[in-house]
Amino acid sequence: MRAADLKQHTDTRERILDAAEALFVEHGFEATTMRMITGRAGVNLASINYHFGSKEALIQDVFRRRLTWLNEERLNALDRFEKEAKGAPLKPHQIVEAFFGVSLRMAADTERGGHTFMRLLGRTYTEPTAFVRQFLADEYAAVVPRFKQALFRSLPDVPPEEILWRFHFMLGAMSYAIGGTDALQLVAEYELDEKDPGALARRLMPFLLGGLRAPLAGQAVKSKEKTPRKAA
Amino acid sequence: MRAADLKQHTDTRERILDAAEALFVEHGFEATTMRMITGRAGVNLASINYHFGSKEALIQDVFRRRLTWLNEERLNALDRFEKEAKGAPLKPHQIVEAFFGVSLRMAADTERGGHTFMRLLGRTYTEPTAFVRQFLADEYAAVVPRFKQALFRSLPDVPPEEILWRFHFMLGAMSYAIGGTDALQLVAEYELDEKDPGALARRLMPFLLGGLRAPLAGQAVKSKEKTPRKAA
DNA sequence: GCTCGTTTCAAACGATTGTTTGAATCATAC
């Protein structure tokens, strides 16, 4: 392909993907029509089907173009920490940094569209559309086991099930942190001032680690029982 | 209205609301069609318009029938704690219990439909549909200021903005806890065994309180600085 | 039983949707 071809080819596709991405955030998958996308991208209606085949495939491509990279970055970060640790278990904050920190940095990128994408991703974790869920499961197939193992090793005294639940809660907190400006408006009743893209990470990470390391419900009770026994 | 009228009147409406509620959880608002709802409820297509006027109004009624009650319960719980405290600020765990604990108990109610509703609500906080968002804002108008004030008094050393952000993160964690079985499957790769409806609260509350009370990013740094000074 | 208001019914409506089609245009190689 010549440079001119590559440019033209890339241009229409990218414009469609960008427009779709933004509209999916604003309106959701179903309520975003192909005509809305073509209108925003300035392309012909049939071009979407030509380049992507179907709306469903377009949705998947919107995710694939960034999510594959995101999950690779997560694994890379985990690899780096593990290399430094030389076989020892990682600290919780390292694992949280590798998974959530990478996401937050992407979400802070307003120039290259990472912000929009992460907002969309945050909403998509609980998306009821079956093919979207299946697609996500496929994309995360290589990542999730690695992080689970790392967490299990990092927190050997915490039952694996509890770890998974807490990871799940953390996912919810991050999704809202990134994408839930609507819910934030509900809570704050006005738009919180957020000029510094890095501020979100500084706010969220302590919260996540605090939750992850919080004593389990059963442990807190046991700790109190042990104290009186020592006194006796 | 006679008892027979009330029964018939209530029956069709309730069946529509129940069917809609369940389908909205499964498919989302847009992808759930009126014909799907009538099929599940066993009523005629025109009956929905007769009883509710429009799909949009039906959506709102699905929420209104339980959300109004839920928010009243939250305020009642807060009132009780405040009465016991006799003017003193509440403890964080009391406020968290009043807001999130009430939600979790409703979510644990699988017999009267609370579980389905809370799953739907959890998804709806980040719902892009504008009228849904506006509706939620109206429904929460009386609740949010009360809880904010209580939290500000409970945590006087924490800047209000940080409190709001953390409340927002907590909302995300709870939403996933309640509604995000899809995201949970993504993390766990299988359905976590959850026989005891109360187990979710025992898992989530320590997480929420841990996150809420976690040292702020700036404070953790300051604490370390103070320690060496005392030694010197 | 009759009247009247309520509720349900089946069919239809107008609009919208994702997809398809065949032609025109574009871009590249020879």
Add this chain to the structure above:
DNA sequence: GTATGATTCAAACAATCGTTTGAAACGAGC
């Protein structure tokens, strides 16, 4: 310039959607 594949175009298609319509059925009061 010609041929060919790639890309875009406007129109059309079939299906679906929420809503409406007028009639039928139902239920309650007299």
